[in-house]
Amino acid sequence: MKLKLLTPALLLMLCTSCLNLSLHAIGAYKTKAEPAAYTNNKKTIVFIPMRHIGLKEFYNDVHRLTDSLHNQGYIVFYESVKLRDSFTDEQKKIMNLKLRKMLGVHVDTIGYLDTVNNRLMGRRFRNRKGLINQPHYRLMGADMTKDRVEDVPVNELIAEYESRYGEIMLNPCDYNLRPDEKYECGKEPNDKVNAIIKGYREESLAKAIMEEKNDKIAVVFGALHEWGLYNKLHTLDSTWVRVINKHN
Incomplete structure (x- = not known):
């Protein structure tokens, strides 16, 4: 199960015919990353x-x-909710169904964009500008001898959700609906889902940054x-501030 979770902006694309406008809105056509730097005078993070x-x-x-940040002594924290433990096929199936019930859409292992069948999140899409799915981190300069994934795997996200709000109850519609069909089986409430998919993961990341021994951390999320993330860091230590970024 290799997953990158949907953002609210990406979910918006499921509800509109103006896919290109939505893609522009989420910055999909940008050619440059726009990093931001934060410090608490003990550590510095660069958010990419x-x-x-x-x-x-x-x-x-x-x-x-x-590459530039590595040369300056930074380590990199990456985003991925991929499973890190062994599960049976049946357990993986149930987790996929529960995740779909949380998000309201099936997350395909190939990514959001199917360039073979010209589909974006299951919808027809004419890809005139050459959009691609996010490459593997190793193709973007990751050095896994010192960098690492610092995120919450999907099984823990589901467990946290159910510990707060009760078990995600699957129904016959959930089991019978194909991955490529529109989801109309009773999605979990957005506020509760966002509290886990965004808030809980950001809280976990903030704690990892505070506990990290290296004082220079790049965050690719x-x-x-x-x-x-900034708000979670500021809650843990009110001295965190944004600073002038010299890493563009």
Whole structure:
């Protein structure tokens, strides 16, 4: 199960025919990354806002940035909710169904964009500008001898959701609906889902940053997590501030 979770902006694309406008709105056509720097006078983080669909030029620029930051002594924290433990096929199936009930859409293992069948999140899409799915981190400069994924795997996200709000109850519609069909089986409430998909993950990331021994950390995460992460850091230590970024 290799997953990158949907943002509210990406979910919006399921509800409108103006896919290109929505893609522009989420920055999918940007060619340059726009990092931001934060410090608490003990540690410095550089947040690199990731686009899960984008242009090759954008991902090349992320590679350039991570190379530069590595040379300055930074380690990199990456985003991924991929399972890290062993599960049976049946357990994986149930988790996929529960995740779909949370998000209201099936998350395909190939990514959001199917360039073979010209579909974006299951919908017809004419890809005139050469959008691609986010490449593997190793193709964007990751050095996994010192960098690492610092995120919450999907099984823990589901467990946290159910511990707060009760078990996600699947129904016959959930079991019978094909992955490519529109989801109309009773989605979980957005506020509760966002509290886990955004808030809980941002809280976990903030704690990892505070506990990290290295005082220089680059964070490559979805763009919409930036302010949530800053707020979580500020809750843990009110001295965190945004500073002038010299890493563009």
